[in-house]
Amino acid sequence: MDQEKLNRKTKKLEQILLGYKSIIIAYSGGVDSTFLTAVAHNLNELRVLAVTSNSPSVADEDLFFAKEVAKDFKWNHLVINTEEINNPKYVSNDLKRCFYCKTELYSQLIKIANRDHYKYIANGANIDDLSDYRPGMLAASDYEVVSPLVDSGFNKNEIRFISREMNLPSWNKPAQPCLSSRIPYGIPVSIKSLEMIGFAEKKIRDFGFPIVRVRHHGDLARIEIPLYDFKKFNQSSMKNQIQEIIFDVGFKKMELDPLGFRSGSMNKEIKGI
Numbered sequence: 001m002d003q004e005k006l007n008r009k010t011k012k013l014e015q016i017l018l019g020y021k022s023i024i025i026a027y028s029g030g031v032d033s034t035f036l037t038a039v040a041h042n043l044n045e046l047r048v049l050a051v052t053s054n055s056p057s058v059a060d061e062d063l064f065f066a067k068e069v070a071k072d073f074k075w076n077h078l079v080i081n082t083e084e085i086n087n088p089k090y091v092s093n094d095l096k097r098c099f100y101c102k103t104e105l106y107s108q109l110i111k112i113a114n115r116d117h118y119k120y121i122a123n124g125a126n127i128d129d130l131s132d133y134r135p136g137m138l139a140a141s142d143y144e145v146v147s148p149l150v151d152s153g154f155n156k157n158e159i160r161f162i163s164r165e166m167n168l169p170s171w172n173k174p175a176q177p178c179l180s181s182r183i184p185y186g187i188p189v190s191i192k193s194l195e196m197i198g199f200a201e202k203k204i205r206d207f208g209f210p211i212v213r214v215r216h217h218g219d220l221a222r223i224e225i226p227l228y229d230f231k232k233f234n235q236s237s238m239k240n241q242i243q244e245i246i247f248d249v250g251f252k253k254m255e256l257d258p259l260g261f262r263s264g265s266m267n268k269e270i271k272g273i
Contacts, residue, residue, distance in 0.1 A: 001161050010162065013039060013152035020120040020146070022047035024109050027077070028058075029066025031156065033124030034170035035163045036149055041075050049118060050075050053082045053105050056194045057178040061202060069169060080108055085191060093189045095135065097180060102139035110143055121145045128156045174211045175263055183216045196249040203245045207238065211261055219252040227260040 017023065017040050025040060027033045027050035040048045052066045063079070070077035082104050084090045090100040109121045123140055125147040130137075140147065149159070163171035179194045193216050200214045200221065209229055215222040223242075225233060232238060233256060246254045 001158065006158060006162060009152050009154055009158065010039070013148055013154070014043060016148045016151055017043055017046055020046065020122075022118045023120045023122050024049045024051055024113050024118045026105060026109065026121070026123045026145075027052050027066060027070070028124070029062055029069060029170065029173075030124065030176065031163060031170050031173055032126050032149060032159055034066075034069060034168055034173075035159045035166075036122065036124050037070075037075060038073065038163075038166055038168055041073065047118070048076055049112070049116070050077045051109060051112065052077065052079045054079050055082045056085050056191045057101070057180045057189075059176065059179060059198045059202070062176055065170075065173075078112070080112075082108060085189070091189050093180070093183060093185055093187055095185055097135075097185070097189070099135035099139050101178065101180070102136035103142070106139055106143040106145055109145075122148055125150050126154050126156055126159060182213055187216070187218070192250075196251065200245055200249050200251075204242055207242065208232070213261060214246075215257070221246045221251040221254045222257050223254065224257045224259075224261040230256070230260070 023040060023046065025033060025037050025048065027037045029052065033050075037048070037050045040046055041050075050070060052063065052070075054063055067077070067079065069075075082101075084101045084104040087100050087104065090097055090104075106121065112118070113121055121143065123145050125134075125137065125140070126149045130150065137147075139145075160171050179197045180189050182197045183189055183193060197214050197216055201212055204212045204214070204223070204225075209225050209232075211226055211229075213224040215224065223233075223246075233242070243254050
């Protein structure tokens with residue numbers, strides 16, 4: 001990494017944040033939002049509130065991680081319940097599912113900002129996110145949510161590198177989008193399916209697979225893990241234990257995706273984007 005370049009970007013980020021005067025950060029506990037929250041809280045002249053969403057689409061361990069990090073660093077932190085699962089448009093799981101989810105989140109953050117006199121709302125988007133299909137960014141635009149990591153030019157690798165230097169426990173945390181992203185577009189989202197996915201993924205991670213997606217295809221669980229983990233997964237004893245978990249949560253069939261883990265693989269099936 002070019003340290004001088006990173007220093008310039010960090011300085012620019014700090015200047016952007018200080019210009020906001022007061023800010024609410026949509027803090028999920030992921031790599032990006034944790035880094036942004038840490039930098040913001042280190043600026044004494046900036047008034048900051050980190051807000052984390054709790055809903056059926058958020059894995060329990062991710063919520064726990066976000067709360068523990070905020071507690072350890074003594075951040076100003078609030079957990080709110082979001083109700084996207086009660087929106088029929090979200091449940092229908094069309095191509096704008098993420099838009100409905102972020103609309104629910106930002107609408108609540110706007111109310112908090114107005115009530116407690118915060119001038120801006122920020123998300124943790126970085127410049128790499130601009131190349132993927134992210135309808136949630138449209139919701140951000142609707143609510144005038146700012147993206148300071150984009151504006152200061154940070155990409156994911158740079159954020160991980162500096163997060164490690166800052167001793168943030170999120171620096172090497174695998175990406176963990178919402179559980180609904182495991183369900184193919186057009187298949188309705190339900191609390192039951194989210195619980196099945198969340199429980200199965202946690203158990204598989206406990207077996208030593210930190211990067212895993214359990215894609216929900218009705219009765220079939222299609223498992224994505226990195227190619228380098230295939231040998232361990234395919235050991236008969238390991239495979240049998242994982243299959244038992246998959247069946248216990250309610251799936252009837254299991255298959256290992258031969259292409260391995262691909263971040264956003266559901267989005268790659270969308271034509272024309």
